[in-house]
Amino acid sequence: MNIAAIGTWVPEERVENAQKLAMFGMDMEFLETKLGFLRRARKPDGMSASDMGVKAFEDLEGRTALDRSAIQLLVVVTQNPDRVIPHTAAIIHEKLGLSGHCATFDISLACSGYPHALAAASAMMKAYSMSCGIIVTADPYERVIDPNDRGTSMIFGDAATATLLRQGPGYALRDVSFGTVPGSNGCLWSDPHLAMNGREVMSHVAHEVPDAMRTMLGRHGLTPADIPFVAIHQASLHVVEFVRTKLGLAETVAPFEAANNGNSASSSIPLLLSSRINQRLHERVAMCAFGAGFSWATAMIELESEVTRA
Incomplete structure (x- = not known):
């Protein structure tokens, strides 16, 4: 199984980290030379991990020929799922109208999650003769971030991706x-x-x-x-x-x-x-x-x- 293409979604809205410098006793030198995040991407209010994943999938569809009915595996990497039950992959499966022969599961990892998902999905597809799979990454962190926390409130931004795995070049x-x-x-x-x-x-x-x-x-x-x-x-x-x-x-x-x-x-x-x-x-x-x-x-x-x- 090869990576054929990657779709992405990053929200348009940005939050300027410079606005928080005085609150935390930091200066622009720290922001520019240590932290590095001048601003953070922020999703619209009410948007869930599954909504973000759908956006990334739609971008993927615009980049490559992709038949939704052919998808046999959907893996979602997130530590901020829509709900505890059901898994977010099942929710995205429904929103995309995928077929009944598509396996779905979540991987509860965040920053280290993509290589884990790539290995798991590739191995599963090879072992069970699957020809088309999708890995979605989506972690809306806003709901778990304390805006007054010096250690986390200037770090995390919202984004989602969708990776196509299939037989052929890649x-x-x-x-x-x-x-x-x-x-x-x-x-x-x-x-x-x-x-x-x-x-x-x-x-x-x-x-x-x-x-x-x-x-x-x-x-x-x-x-x-x-x-x-x-x-x-x-x-x-x-x-x-x-x-x-x-x-x-x-x-x-x-x-x-x-x-x-x-x-x-x-x-x-x-x-x-x-x-x-x-x-x-x-x-x-x-x-x-x-x-x-x-x-x-x-x-x-x-x-x-x-x-x-x-």
């Missing part, structure tokens, strides 16, 4: 690695508002992510220098720069592109990949995602043409 998943740091689930939690221990999160990133990427690439005789594009989860400008430096990569290879959107959680990686995947810009791409758990995943995908497959 990007094949070559390898993936996962991990969860023992005893680390208290670094990011909600009860009921989202709270984060930023120092602990950064410590886990430093100890886990760069080595995991090198190890995964090393299994294929590769190093980070062999990868033309690396998608690093857009946790903040400081985090992206840290991981990029540890991997010895140039800014053009592993960019920070979330200054006007914010950290979009599970949508962070596919938003970075969308234009590169859709335009087939690189033969090989790597990604690293990390977040609540503390969980992480790294993955490598490679462009596969019909000639290659033959």
Whole structure:
């Protein structure tokens, strides 16, 4: 199964983070050189994760020939579902009018969710001869964010993506690695508002992510220098720069592109990949995602043409 295309949806409205600087005793230098999020994308009031996912799917439909009746798997990555029951994938299934032979389930991960979903969906489709699947990422964080919380209220933005997996030309998943740091689930939690221990999160990133990427690439005789594009989860400008430096990569290879959107959680990686995947810009791409758990995943995908497959 290959990634054929990625659809995206980012709301038009933006919230300026500069408005909160005085409240939290911060200055523009911190905003521009550390946090990196000058503004955050905000969805319309009343819009749910399933609504966002439908928007991203509709964008996907506009980018590639897609028969809704052929979809056999729909996976939704979210930690902010429409309801506890039923799963959000079932709600999107109904809104899109998908067929009765389409399996649906949610993955309750946020920032580290996309590589996990890519691995799970790809493996399931290969094992059970499915020819067409969709991965939706959608995390509306507004309802769990305390606007007076210094640690989270300037970070998260709304967005959604839809990834098409099917037989034929596209990007094949070559390898993936996962991990969860023992005893680390208290670094990011909600009860009921989202709270984060930023120092602990950064410590886990430093100890886990760069080595995991090198190890995964090393299994294929590769190093980070062999990868033309690396998608690093857009946790903040400081985090992206840290991981990029540890991997010895140039800014053009592993960019920070979330200054006007914010950290979009599970949508962070596919938003970075969308234009590169859709335009087939690189033969090989790597990604690293990390977040609540503390969980992480790294993955490598490679462009596969019909000639290659033959």
